[in-house]
Amino acid sequence: MARRHSVQGVRVAGEDFQSLEVTALQLRLREFADARDWEQFHSPKNLAMALAGEAGELLAIFQWLSEMQSSALDNEDRDRVAEEMADIQIYLLRLADVLDLSLPAAVEGKIADNERKYPVGESKGNATKYSRRAR
Numbered sequence: 645m646a647r648r649h650s651v652q653g654v655r656v657a658g659e660d661f662q663s664l665e666v667t668a669l670q671l672r673l674r675e676f677a678d679a680r681d682w683e684q685f686h687s688p689k690n691l692a693m694a695l696a697g698e699a700g701e702l703l704a705i706f707q708w709l710s711e712m713q714s715s716a717l718d719n720e721d722r723d724r725v726a727e728e729m730a731d732i733q734i735y736l737l738r739l740a741d742v743l744d745l746s747l748p749a750a751v752e753g754k755i756a757d758n759e760r761k762y763p764v765g766e767s768k769g770n771a772t773k774y775s776r777r778a779r
Contacts, residue, residue, distance in 0.1 A: 666748055670741040673734060688743055695735040702728035 677683050705724055706714050717725065740747040761774040 666737065666740075670737050673738055674741060677738070686738055686742055688739060691735050691739040691742060695732060695739060698728055698731040698735060702732065 677686055702725065705721060705728065737747065739745075740750075766777065767774075
């Protein structure tokens with residue numbers, strides 16, 4: 645299992661911590677697409693469909709594994725998972741870029757929403773969706 649490190653109170657998986665530089669990656673991906681004249685194919689619809697396809701490929705790796713097996717992948721499966729996660733991230737970054745959305749702002753907003761929907765006192769150790777909890 646991957647070691648976890650604490651960075652400013654946040655647990656991060658992996659041996660080396662590297663921040664995800666969203667803007668730099670989006671620029672690199674935009675240049676990659678431009679050089680190949682692929683912008684014509686990178687409509688929001690196409691990118692969303694490609695993203696869903698890659699998520700399906702990730703899911704297929706885990707489909708018939710037990711909970712224990714899914715937590716103890718061999719090196720080959722870990723490499724496959726990393727590759728599919730990278731594909732997912734690439735399409736997500738491209739989609740945000742094409743739609744001119746700030747992915748970091750969207751993530752921060754969603755975390756804040758989830759903190760309101762799932763207060764620690766009601767949610768700790770409880771996987772019930774907020775809309776199904778007794779009010």
